[in-house]
Amino acid sequence: xxxxxxxxxxxxxxxxxxxxxxxxxxxxxxxxxxxxxxxxxxxxxxxxxxxxxxxxxxxxxxxxxxxxxxxxxxxxxxxxxxxxxxxxxxxxxxxxxxxxxxxxxxxxxxxxxxx
Amino acid sequence: xxxxxxxxxxxxxxxxxxxxxxxxxxxxxxxxxxxxxxxxxxxxxxxxxxxxxxxxxxxxxxxxxxxxxxxxxxxxxxxxxxxxxxxxxxxxxxxxxxxxxxxxxxxxxxxx
Numbered sequence: 475x476x477x478x479x480x481x482x483x484x485x486x487x488x489x490x491x492x493x494x495x496x497x498x499x500x501x502x503x504x505x506x507x508x509x510x511x512x513x514x515x516x517x518x519x520x521x522x523x524x525x526x527x528x529x530x531x532x533x534x535x536x537x538x539x540x541x542x543x544x545x546x547x548x549x550x551x552x553x554x555x556x557x558x559x560x561x562x563x564x565x566x567x568x569x570x571x572x573x574x575x576x577x578x579x580x581x582x583x584x585x586x587x588x589x
Numbered sequence: 590x591x592x593x594x595x596x597x598x599x600x601x602x603x604x605x606x607x608x609x610x611x612x613x614x615x616x617x618x619x620x621x622x623x624x625x626x627x628x629x630x631x632x633x634x635x636x637x638x639x640x641x642x643x644x645x646x647x648x649x650x651x652x653x654x655x656x657x658x659x660x661x662x663x664x665x666x667x668x669x670x671x672x673x674x675x676x677x678x679x680x681x682x683x684x685x686x687x688x689x690x691x692x693x694x695x696x697x698x699x700x701x
Contacts, residue, residue, distance in 0.1 A: 478632070507687075507689075509691075514693070514694075515693055515694075516678050516680075516691030516692050516693055516694050517633065517678075517691050518691070519688040519689055519690070522687040522688075529687060530687045530688065532688070533688065565632050565633070567632070567633075577623075577635050577638070578623075578635065578689075579635070580632030580633045580634070581632050582630065582631055582632050583631075583632050
């Protein structure tokens with residue numbers, strides 16, 4: 475594909491619902507990142523994958539957040555029992571190189587609103 | 590923990606003028622920095638990067654300067670155009686691990 479794609483672009487959830495956000499990275503990209511961006515703020519790191527291995531999940535705010543990339547390509551960020559403070563834009567980025575210092579290409583994000 | 594901040598939340602410039610966006614970082618051990626541009630409704634777009642063993646790096650119409658002594662990073666945009674209007678973020682790679690730390694952002698408005 476031409477770039478990183480994310481779906482859905484917008485998601486409205488009632489408090490307590492589970493949500494799943496999908497990221498399709500650029501084909502062949504080894505590294506994949508998830509970020510959370512609150513309104514008017516810069517993105518905040520959530521987690522990092524190198525192929526299918528989740529090498530860093532130190533940014534996940536709670537055990538309600540879970541990410542996976544089982545085949546080293548598509549990734550899913552799951553949020554269980556959503557809370558209002560989870561409302562944010564969730565960004566996915568991929569990088570060709572297998573370490574965190576390469577150029578990251580971002581998707582358009584999924585805007586999550588928890589009511 | 591590490592933090593990255595920006596001096597000015599907003600910046601307005603006349604079309605054709607040069608723009609300078611500043612960023613301060615706190616971790617002297619950080620070794621890699623990136624400037625991103627984010628337009629409304631879109632993800633951040635890579636502009637230019639610099640490693641800590643460099644003081645200056647130039648791209649097309651953009652220059653990044655790194656002053657490690659005062660832990661300061663700047664982005665210079667030459668001949669600013671209306672299409673440059675966006676929020677600009679600096680990001681710092683942490684000294685350990687794989688995390689990038691983003692600043693709050695500077696909103697650049699180019700006045701035609």
